Amino acid sequence: MTQLVLISRDYDMSHLIPPIQRAAPELKVSLYSTAHAHDAEVAVCWNPPAGAIATLPHLKLVHSIAAGVDNILSDPSLPRVPVCRVVDPHHARRMSEFVTWGVLHFHRQFDRVLANQSKEIWLRPQQSDPSRCTVGIMGLGEIGSPVASDLHRLGFAVRGWARSPKNLPGIDTFAGEHALAPFLQGTDILVCLLPLTKATRGILHARTLGQLRPGAKLIHVGRGEHLVPQDLHAALADGRLGGAIVDVFPNEPLPPGDPFWSAPNLIVTPHMASVASPETIGLQVAQNVRRLVRGEPLDNLVDMARGY
Structure with missing residues (x-):
């Protein structure tokens, strides 16, 4: 069973657990504050605390919950693993x-x-x-x-x-x-x-x-x-x-x-111009984790040189 951890400095991401698990019931999803979070292979993030992602020794993928990934790439301790983003078709x-x-x-x-x-x-x-x-x-x-x-x-x-x-x-x-x-x-x-x-x-x-x-x-x-x-x-x-x-x-x-x-x-206005729905986030994260497990190319992979 692949384990995911949700990481954010100041955003409650608990509402994303149900849509991710609906899209892929085989995944185990937890918050960073829980006991087994450090066993995660996938970090699902929004504005994570500096150094938090680097504490995951089994990490294979970092996934943003939005189109922007600057809040992830700005961490100098970010491990050398693929980073993906969410691209909402209605964005x-x-x-x-x-x-x-x-x-x-x-x-x-x-x-x-x-x-x-x-x-x-x-x-x-x-x-x-x-x-x-x-x-x-x-x-x-x-x-x-x-x-x-x-x-x-x-x-x-x-x-x-x-x-x-x-x-x-x-x-x-x-x-x-x-x-x-x-x-x-x-x-x-x-x-x-x-x-x-x-x-x-x-x-x-x-x-x-x-x-x-x-x-x-x-x-x-x-x-x-x-x-x-x-x-x-x-x-x-x-x-x-x-x-x-x-x-x-x-x-x-x-x-x-x-x-x-x-x-x-x-x-x-309160950052409302366009926001991906929890269902879209859950589906795209789940699909990419399944691609990771099967060794297939990842969707919406970030070009690390360009930063997006």
Whole structure:
């Protein structure tokens, strides 16, 4: 019987035990705090404590419960075993719904309408054709590409920036570090959908935000560590940014009293843009463990050099 252990620093993962066992009743699943956890051959993780994975002497596989694996790869003591991630088949659709809402919120000036309501001001904001609004997507992978295409179909002028060249119908694409500034300079609404790597950590800093068109908006649904909080606060406070929707933060949950709660023209959402269901997580983890046991290629295997 293959044994799995669920490991997280601050997230209760006990609700994942039933769906994993429903998908593969032959597996034994336990929490890291239990007596026999150190006998596990598979570690199923979200934000595990540093060094925890290295305490498993029989480890053969590490499996994230999400698409992101930076919280696992950042551990310098991580054993040299395969790392897999969960790829929810509905992830792109949910993310596109969230981003489309955010783009329409700013394009149709609902931010101004809501601010006016609190002041009892009746003012109809001037509307414009979506083709006059340029949405810039940072990250054109499995999620960013369909998001960009969906916005293009709605009539927005869409551009995208990625590590390597991409070819998407109707989308102006930019690739590589040298192309970042031209990409930003023509953007009205910036959407961050990048993976978290050494190159992208802290990429939403003062220089990046300052290269956008004056009064541009930000929709951040990538990874919390992309963001330099004090730089976003400053850009909102002095008007360089006209508004922002932030779904992911360097430290979650966002604590009471954090300046983000009261930042001007900022909407805080609780990491809800797109989350894999427990059933999807359970099924993909179970399938990969069975593949491991049979010696078959693993699904959604992480490229350790790229970090995703």
